[in-house]
Amino acid sequence: MTANPSVPDAQQVLKEQEMSRRRFFALVGWGGFLASMGGATFGTFRFMFPEVLYEPPTIFKIGKPTDYGMGVTDTLKKERQIWVVRNDKGLYVLVAICRHLGCTPNWFLDQQRFRCPCHGSIYDIYGNVRGGPAPRTLWRAAIALDPIDGQVVVNFIQRQDPDPKSTPEGLTVAEEGREVAPFFVTT
Numbered sequence: 001m002t003a004n005p006s007v008p009d010a011q012q013v014l015k016e017q018e019m020s021r022r023r024f025f026a027l028v029g030w031g032g033f034l035a036s037m038g039g040a041t042f043g044t045f046r047f048m049f050p051e052v053l054y055e056p057p058t059i060f061k062i063g064k065p066t067d068y069g070m071g072v073t074d075t076l077k078k079e080r081q082i083w084v085v086r087n088d089k090g091l092y093v094l095v096a097i098c099r100h101l102g103c104t105p106n107w108f109l110d111q112q113r114f115r116c117p118c119h120g121s122i123y124d125i126y127g128n129v130r131g132g133p134a135p136r137t138l139w140r141a142a143i144a145l146d147p148i149d150g151q152v153v154v155n156f157i158q159r160q161d162p163d164p165k166s167t168p169e170g171l172t173v174a175e176e177g178r179e180v181a182p183f184f185v186t187t
């Protein structure tokens with residue numbers, strides 16, 4: 001009896017199975033190698049661009065005193081978290097952070113009051129508490145005039161925080177004691 005040439009014999013089948021097994025392992029091996037090379041390259045690339053957290057500067061300039069008119073200037077609240085206030089003697093800077101739990105109050109020109117949207121604390125133009133749960137008056141940030149360009153330099157970290165007195169109007173600090181260097185510039 002002669003073998004049918006169209007039917008592969010058992011040896012040939014085994015050979016083909018062995019070949020495809022080898023091909024499979026070769027592919028897995030190459031895949032692993034390429035993946036580890038890719039990971040190493042990515043790690044090196046990331047190392048060249050370290051993750052840096054850019055904090056806003058705590059000491060910054062806000063322009064000349066003449067840039068600020070009488071009363072409250074609200075334009076730096078978002079960018080710098082401050083209000084610049086001018087009275088007939090000079091300038092001071094209030095920190096736009098509520099002394100209750102740290103929300104950002106809003107200035108209402110018609111009422112001459114800062115009002116906190118979170119729990120209703122109210123402050124007057126000096127930062128004294130006129131209502132709500134705030135336990136202390138608004139901070140004032142230290143300021144000075146740059147001797148070279150005459151700009152107002154704000155130190156956001158150095159803050160005036162005197163103990164307020166409880167009065168019928170609310171928690172109050174005598175203004176004379178607040179309008180002193182480095183928390184007030186005469187202009």
Ligand code: FES
Nearest residue numbers: 098100101116119
């Ligand atoms: S955070 Fe301003 S009243 Fe509570």
